[in-house]
Structure formats: C-alpha cells, structure tokens
Amino acid sequence: MMPVIETNYAWRIIRDARGRAAGLPWQVDGRLTIEPDGAWSARGAIGAEAAQLFDTLLPVACGPAAGVVAQLGQSLDGRIATASGHSHYVTGEASRIHLHRLRALVDAVVVGVGTVAADDPRLTVRHVEGDNPARVVLDPNGRAAHTARVFRDRAAPTWHVVADRALAAPGATALKLDAAPAGRLPRMLLDALAERGLRRVLVEGGGVTISKFIEAGCVDRLHAVVAPMLIGSGRPALALAEIATLDRAIRPAWRSYAVGDDRLYDLDLRRRAAPESVTATG
Numbered sequence: 325m326m327p328v329i330e331t332n333y334a335w336r337i338i339r340d341a342r343g344r345a346a347g348l349p350w351q352v353d354g355r356l357t358i359e360p361d362g363a364w365s366a367r368g369a370i371g372a373e374a375a376q377l378f379d380t381l382l383p384v385a386c387g388p389a390a391g392v393v394a395q396l397g398q399s400l401d402g403r404i405a406t407a408s409g410h411s412h413y414v415t416g417e418a419s420r421i422h423l424h425r426l427r428a429l430v431d432a433v434v435v436g437v438g439t440v441a442a443d444d445p446r447l448t449v450r451h452v453e454g455d456n457p458a459r460v461v462l463d464p465n466g467r468a469a470h471t472a473r474v475f476r477d478r479a480a481p482t483w484h485v486v487a488d489r490a491l492a493a494p495g496a497t498a499l500k501l502d503a504a505p506a507g508r509l510p511r512m513l514l515d516a517l518a519e520r521g522l523r524r525v526l527v528e529g530g531g532v533t534i535s536k537f538i539e540a541g542c543v544d545r546l547h548a549v550v551a552p553m554l555i556g557s558g559r560p561a562l563a564l565a566e567i568a569t570l571d572r573a574i575r576p577a578w579r580s581y582a583v584g585d586d587r588l589y590d591l592d593l594r595r596r597a598a599p600e601s602v603t604a605t606g
Contacts, residue, residue: 326369338377387544430525437461548589
C-alpha cells in the first residue's frame with residue numbers, strides 16, 4: 325500500500341514542479357500526474373492539506389513562466405489595515421505560511437513604497453523551505469527610507485524602482501522607469517523585470533499597488549485571504565475604478581478553502597465564473 329502524500333512531501337513536489345519543462349505532463353512516483361496548467365490527478369491517498377496545497381499552488385508553480393499572482397489579506401469588511409496603517413496581523417499564522425509559500429514559487433515579489441513605510445517587511449520565505457525571491461520596491465519618487473530592511477539585510481537581491489537612479493537606496497539595485505501614464509506602469513515594470521530574468525512575479529501589496537496591477541490587466545491570479553474580523557474603518561483591500569452597474573463587475577472563476585481560521589479565495593482573473601456560480605436574489 326502506497327503511503328499517503330502529506331503536506332511536507334506535497335510542498336517539495338510543488339517546488340520541484342516549478343522547474344519542470346513547460347508543456348509536458350509530469351508523473352510523480354507513478355501515482356500523481358501534474359498537467360502543464362497545474363491541474364492534477366492521483367492514484368492513491370492524498371492528505372487533505374496536501375490536496376489543498378496542490379489545488380492552490382500548482383497553478384502558480386506550473387502556470388505561465390511570466391505569470392503574475394497577487395495576494396492580499398483582509399478583514400470581512402474589506403480592510404487590510406486600520407486608518408493608521410496598523411496591519412499586524414489581520415490574517416492568522418496559517419495564512420502567513422501560505423504567503424511565504426507563494427514567495428518561494430516566484431522570481432520576484434513587488435510591493436509599493438507605502439507597504440515598505442507601514443510594515444518594513446523582509447519579503448523572505450523564513451516560515452517555509454525554499455529560496456527567497458528578489459524584492460522589488462515600486463517607489464518612483466524615492467520616498468522609501470534607506471534604513472528599510474529590504475535595503476539592508478542582504479537576504480535577497482533588492483530592486484528599487486525609481487524615476488531617477490540617484491534616488492535609489494544604497495544596498496539596492498536601481499531600476500529606472502521612464503515617466504508614463506499610471507495605467508502603463510505595471511506593464512512597464514513587468515517587462516523590465518522579465519528582461520532581467522524575473523518573469524514569475526508576486527504582487528504583494530499594498531492595496532493601491534495591487535489595484536493598479538489589476539486595472540492594468542496584469543494579474544493572472546488573485547489570492548484573497550479573508551479573516552473573520554471586522555475592522556470597521558481603515559485602508560481598503562482594493563480601490564478600483566467606479567462602475568455604474570453590476571454587470572461591469574469582475575466575476576472571475578474561483579475556488580475557496582479554509583486556511584486556519586481564515587478563508588482563501590483563489591480567483592483566476594483570466595477566466596469568468598461559470599453562469600451557474602452567479603446567483604441573483606430579490
């Protein structure tokens with residue numbers, strides 16, 4: 325009888341899947357088949373947590389080599405922080421582990437200058453096995469404090485995206501982007517990163533940065549983790565352009581999973597939800 329595939333082994337399989345040749349199904353131990361898009365099937369027992377890891381992370385590991393995933397953690401009322409910017413922690417430990425796994429599957433993680441100022445994040449994978457991604461700080465006006473940990477800790481290469489190289493922090497590599505309409509900046513950044521071999525990208529925050537990437541059509545998947553709390557006011561998770569009617573709303577294909585006490589919504593922004601998944605009341 326084959327042993328059950330449990331969490332630790334599943335995570336190793338997912339990490340290995342990232343380096344496989346594109347376009348070819350992969351057989352693991354004669355009992356697991358992984359398709360090029362991350363779909364999987366198994367002969368034999370799979371632990372529940374391992375199956376959830378395959379569902380949520382294989383599409384990231386096996387998807388397009390230049391794929392973009394965004395992640396946000398929010399309260400039930402759609403807030404990612406209080407009005408003062410306090411956000412430690414909206415979501416629980418299990419959700420932070422999920423975030424660190426996402427980091428380990430990408431070439432680069434992108435944050436805006438507001439996230440650096442509010443949280444001073446390290447953007448490493450210290451809670452899981454894996455390699456740290458390159459850190460990318462989107463900061464055209466050079467507002468980020470040069471004492472921020474991403475510029476000082478040497479845990480991974482850091483790119484400081486600025487309009488003038490002279491604004492870049494010591495300890496970071498300047499990535500200069502020419503002035504352009506705000507709606508073009510996400511695509512320009514992704515193209516610049518791809519030229520440097522950083523093709524699989526996680527956009528981690530904050531809400532303004534993620535919103536800009538979504539509006540520019542630059543996000544393939546969104547992992548929205550919802551915590552069972554009400555903040556009542558504060559910084560919104562997303563701030564997209566206003567729409568007049570709900571037929572203009574984004575209705576992506578989705579799946580949801582429990583992650584500790586939180587709920588993960590895995591949204592495929594490349595695909596619309598099936599009509600039967602959209603219900604009306606009234």
